[in-house]
Amino acid sequence: MFLRVLFCFCLFNCVFFTHAQTCCSGGIPLSNNIGLAPLEKGTLQVGIHYDYNNLNTLNFGTEKLDDNSRLRVTHSVLLNANYDITSRLSIEGLFTWVNQRRKITQFDNENLEQSSGIGDAVLLLKYNFSNTFGQNSSLNIGAGTKIPLGSTTEKNSQGITLNADLQPGSNVWDLVLWTLMSKNFNFRPSFGVWSQITYRSTGTNKEYLENSTYKFGNEFQAYLGFSDQFLMFNALTNPGISFKYRHAEKDMISGFDLDNTGGNWISVIPDFSIYIKPNIIFSTQFEIPLYSNVDGIQLTPTYRLTTGLLFRILPKKNIINLN
Amino acid sequence: MKKILILYSIVLIFSCSNGGDGKNDNANTPQPEPEVWLIDKNKVLDGGPGKDGIPSIDNPKFVEAQSQVYINDNDLVVGVKYNNEVKAYPHDILNWHEIVNDAFNDQSLTINYCPLTGTAFGWQSMSNGEPSTFGVSGLLYLANLILYDRNTDSNWSQMLLQCVNGDLMGDFPTTVNVIETNWLTWKNLYPNTKVLSRDTGFYNDSHYNNYPYGPYLTVDDFFIFQVFPLNSTLPFKQRVYAIINNTAKVYQFSDFEGGNAIVDSFNGKNYLVVGNENVINAFELTNDFSNLNFEYCFNDTEVFFKDNEGNNWSIFGNAISGPREGQNLITPKSVVSFWFAIAAFYPDPEIYSN
Numbered sequence: 001m002f003l004r005v006l007f008c009f010c011l012f013n014c015v016f017f018t019h020a021q022t023c024c025s026g027g028i029p030l031s032n033n034i035g036l037a038p039l040e041k042g043t044l045q046v047g048i049h050y051d052y053n054n055l056n057t058l059n060f061g062t063e064k065l066d067d068n069s070r071l072r073v074t075h076s077v078l079l080n081a082n083y084d085i086t087s088r089l090s091i092e093g094l095f096t097w098v099n100q101r102r103k104i105t106q107f108d109n110e111n112l113e114q115s116s117g118i119g120d121a122v123l124l125l126k127y128n129f130s131n132t133f134g135q136n137s138s139l140n141i142g143a144g145t146k147i148p149l150g151s152t153t154e155k156n157s158q159g160i161t162l163n164a165d166l167q168p169g170s171n172v173w174d175l176v177l178w179t180l181m182s183k184n185f186n187f188r189p190s191f192g193v194w195s196q197i198t199y200r201s202t203g204t205n206k207e208y209l210e211n212s213t214y215k216f217g218n219e220f221q222a223y224l225g226f227s228d229q230f231l232m233f234n235a236l237t238n239p240g241i242s243f244k245y246r247h248a249e250k251d252m253i254s255g256f257d258l259d260n261t262g263g264n265w266i267s268v269i270p271d272f273s274i275y276i277k278p279n280i281i282f283s284t285q286f287e288i289p290l291y292s293n294v295d296g297i298q299l300t301p302t303y304r305l306t307t308g309l310l311f312r313i314l315p316k317k318n319i320i321n322l323n
Numbered sequence: 324m325k326k327i328l329i330l331y332s333i334v335l336i337f338s339c340s341n342g343g344d345g346k347n348d349n350a351n352t353p354q355p356e357p358e359v360w361l362i363d364k365n366k367v368l369d370g371g372p373g374k375d376g377i378p379s380i381d382n383p384k385f386v387e388a389q390s391q392v393y394i395n396d397n398d399l400v401v402g403v404k405y406n407n408e409v410k411a412y413p414h415d416i417l418n419w420h421e422i423v424n425d426a427f428n429d430q431s432l433t434i435n436y437c438p439l440t441g442t443a444f445g446w447q448s449m450s451n452g453e454p455s456t457f458g459v460s461g462l463l464y465l466a467n468l469i470l471y472d473r474n475t476d477s478n479w480s481q482m483l484l485q486c487v488n489g490d491l492m493g494d495f496p497t498t499v500n501v502i503e504t505n506w507l508t509w510k511n512l513y514p515n516t517k518v519l520s521r522d523t524g525f526y527n528d529s530h531y532n533n534y535p536y537g538p539y540l541t542v543d544d545f546f547i548f549q550v551f552p553l554n555s556t557l558p559f560k561q562r563v564y565a566i567i568n569n570t571a572k573v574y575q576f577s578d579f580e581g582g583n584a585i586v587d588s589f590n591g592k593n594y595l596v597v598g599n600e601n602v603i604n605a606f607e608l609t610n611d612f613s614n615l616n617f618e619y620c621f622n623d624t625e626v627f628f629k630d631n632e633g634n635n636w637s638i639f640g641n642a643i644s645g646p647r648e649g650q651n652l653i654t655p656k657s658v659v660s661f662w663f664a665i666a667a668f669y670p671d672p673e674i675y676s677n
Contacts, residue, residue: 060530067525070376106375107458107473113373156369158478158488159358160462163369209368212549256545259537296535 029053029076029306030094030122030146035178035196036082038090038128038140042315044083049308051076055299062293069106072299075099076119078308087128092142094122098150100166115154117168121147122176136184146174152205164205164214164251172203172215190229194242197222204252217249217262225269236275243268244287250295263294265301281310361487362464362480368548370463374471377459378525379422385410385517388510393521393528396507401443402516403501404639406430409516411509415531416519417443421468423519424448424456432499433457437468437481438536439547440664441562443503444481446496450474465667466548482668484567484656500639500654504602511623512638554666556674563665564603566594567656571669576600578677582619584628587675594655596675597628603659606640606652 029051036045055072058065075098082092096119103112124144132139150169154162164170182194200219208214225242243266250262271285284307292300360367393415394400400411406427417423417436425432431448435457448455450472460471460478468481477489479496486494502509510516521528538545543559557563557575564574572589574596584597586608593608595617604627606612615630627638634645640652658665666672 060526060533065526065530069378070373102373102376104373104375104461106378107381107456109375109473111374111461113369157357158367158462159360159364160367160369163371165371166369209549210365211551253547254545254549256542257537258547260535296533296537 029074029078030096030120030200033078033080034092034094034122034124034144034176034198035126035140035142035180036080036090036092037138037180037182038082038084038088038126039312040315041084041087044313045081045310046313047078047080047308047310049078049080049306051078052305054302054304056302057289057292057300058297059292059294059300060297061295062291065297069104070299071101071103071105073101073103075101088130090126090128092122092124092126092144094124096121096150098168100168102166113156113162113166115151115162115166115168117151117154119150119168120170121149123147124176124178126178133181133183135186136189138180138182140178140180142176142178144176144178146170146172146176146200148172152208161209164208164216170202170216171205171207174203175201177201188228192227194225194227195223196225208253212254213252215252217251219249220247221245232274238271238273240271240273241268242271243290260294260296260298263292263298263300265289265293266291267301279312279314281312283308283310357488359488359492361485361492362483366464366551367469368463368466370461370548372459372461374461375458376461377419377421379424379456379458380416380420380519380523380525381424381456382524383423383425384520384522386520388514388516388518391518391520393531394506394518396505398506399503400506400509400518401434401436401445401501401503402509402513403427403432403434403445403499404513404637405432405445405499409513410519411506411513411516412436412443412519413506413531414438416521416523418535419526419531420523421459422457422470433470434501435468435470435481439463439539440465440467440482441560441661442467442482442658442664443501444484444496444658445499445501446484447499449497450477450486450494451491463548465664466546466550467664467668482658482660482664498656500604500657502602502604502638503659508599508601512621512625512627550663550667552667552670553663554671556666557662559661559663561662562659563662564596564598564605564659565657565665565669565672566596566605567658567669568592571665571672572675573662573665573672574598574603574605574675576603578675579603582621584617584619585675586617589673592655595652602638604638604640605655605657607655609653611650612652 053074058067077097080094084090098119099116101114124142126142129139148171152167152169152171177199180196184192198221202216204213204215206213222245223242227240229238246265248262250257267287267289269287273283276282287304289301399414402411408427418438423434433448434445436443455472455474457470457472460469462469464480470479475490477486477491480487486492521531565571568590579598580600582599587594594605596605617628617630620629621627625637626635628636634647635643642648642650
């Protein structure tokens with residue numbers, strides 16, 4: 001029974017905390033793709049995910065404008081790895097490759113600008129407090145940094161440097177704070193409630209367009225999620241649903257707030273995952289905005305899709321076989 | 324089971340790949356040497372919204388001056404009198420569209436306005452000798468609008484008044500004199516003016532009550548895109564009137580308080596500069612007109628100044644009445660601009676002083 005609960009817990013965390021969201025509405029999904037839950041000492045988890053973020057909704061504040069001529073798409077490939085140094089301490093890295101597209105369809109023309117390349121990365125050190133909220137509960141905290149691996153000098157076909165929003169990188173180190181709380185219940189051990197909070201304090205790019213500075217707005221994200229577990233096609237599956245609140249402050253350019261950036265968003269994220277092998281989980285999730293309140297006029301997320309695989313390599317003696 | 328999942332994953336990824344977009348989809352236009360620019364390419368910036376991300380108004384609607392309810396007397400407008408039509412384009416609308424592809428009794432004219440430099444021009448909607456509309460390229464040079472023509476996809480610097488990239492690089496637009504002033508002045512000059520309607524087909528009426536660039540107008544040293552050189556002789560965002568003749572000569576509205584008509588020399592030409600605290604325009608004083616003495620006389624009619632021969636002249640330099648009725652003064656290239664912009668495009672401009 002204990003193993004089953006542990007297994008459920010691990011699955012639950014793996015499924016929910018490997019998925020992507022964006023640092024800015026259209027940027028590289030870093031902030032909520034971090035936070036693989038720790039397992040036992042010596043465990044290595046490797047996730048490979050694809051994230052598709054579609055922004056085709058033009059908002060003025062909360063008002064949705066009748067204009068779908070602008071399309072902002074971010075394709076991301078996300079590779080993250082987590083190693084449990086001890087039963088409480090773990091380290092996680094997230095590496096990205098990104099293709100960012102901005103397409104305007106107006107006046108019978110389509111105009112596409114895009115950039116591709118390695119994006120920024122995140123390194124996170126985490127500590128686990130088990131049973132903080134009673135039996136089968138967990139509190140994890142972590143701190144880390146975003147590492148500016150991505151290019152910020154990508155140019156368009158005319159040789160003009162693309163603006164900050166379309167660059168794979170940001171050229172700054174950010175501070176990332178993370179916490180994850182979860183609780184499973186005795187009345188149904190497979191059912192769990194979890195909450196995650198991520199805060200990103202952004203740095204300032206002092207070489208933006210050579211002689212300007214640019215700072216993406218600080219970002220706060222909070223999740224509340226529910227998950228359960230069922231047997232389907234002789235495989236363990238985890239359907240779930242979560243709600244996300246995201247707040248982003250305005251970007252700053254040369255020390256001044258930049259209008260038409262930042263805002264508040266609430267979205268719902270149904271998800272589904274399945275064990276295709278005892279140590280391989282396939283997952284997919286779909287994010288649908290419920291509420292968008294942007295500063296000024298902005299493209300705001302229309303939908304987002306994330307799917308991928310998570311591999312867990314347990315210390316040999318501890319491999320659990322449920323088949 | 325595994326096969327189903329793998330198949331699902333493949334389908335999912337391809338379904339999200341956005342229809343196989345190519346690298347650049349300007350499919351309807353030829354591709355010139357894209358990376359060759361007449362100006363310093365390093366000073367050309369991606370403004371953010373993208374090409375046509377700020378949509379030009381290609382089918383403008385107009386309302387009568389008396390029926391419009393949105394413009395306040397102090398709101399700025401771009402005024403045009405061309406081919407027997409008089410129209411006003413409120414900044415409130417131009418801030419969101421920057422370009423209006425319009426027609427004046429079937430003569431096509433492109434009115435373009437850059438909110439970041441505060442500059443408005445009108446030019447014939449032609450490129451490569453053929454009619455063309457213009458759009459917002461999404462690029463900026465020294466924080467100023469770069470237009471593109473939809474005939475050849477060439478890029479045109481607004482303040483340089485020149486094509487700077489593409490097949491037509493080096494070409495010049497044929498400009499038409501436009502006036503920038505407040506609504507009260509314009510409607511007193513031309514009470515029968517038509518006014519660009521907020522029914523643009525893009526946003527609702529109230530949208531145009533908002534200014535898209537935050538404190539840009541009120542905070543003098545706030546620049547969304549840095550400009551070099553920055554000349555601090557005058558406040559950066561001070562609106563000035565400038566005559567452009569290879570270099571620029573600048574006139575401050577404060578020098579025309581209450582109305583003034585001056586004759587001034589600049590780069591080998593004589594100019595009549597006439598205006599008040601709200602509007603200024605200038606005219607070349609060619610031989611035919613060099614002996615006239617001009618006097619400001621605006622009294623809320625179309626007559627803006629007069630001369631010692633008894634001619635009454637409009638703000639556009641048309642002799643409305645008098646012995647020279649029907650004659651026109653020549654208007655030089657000129658613009659109302661934020662000081663920083665005119666000083667960046669035409670470094671160390673001469674400033675008129677009493």
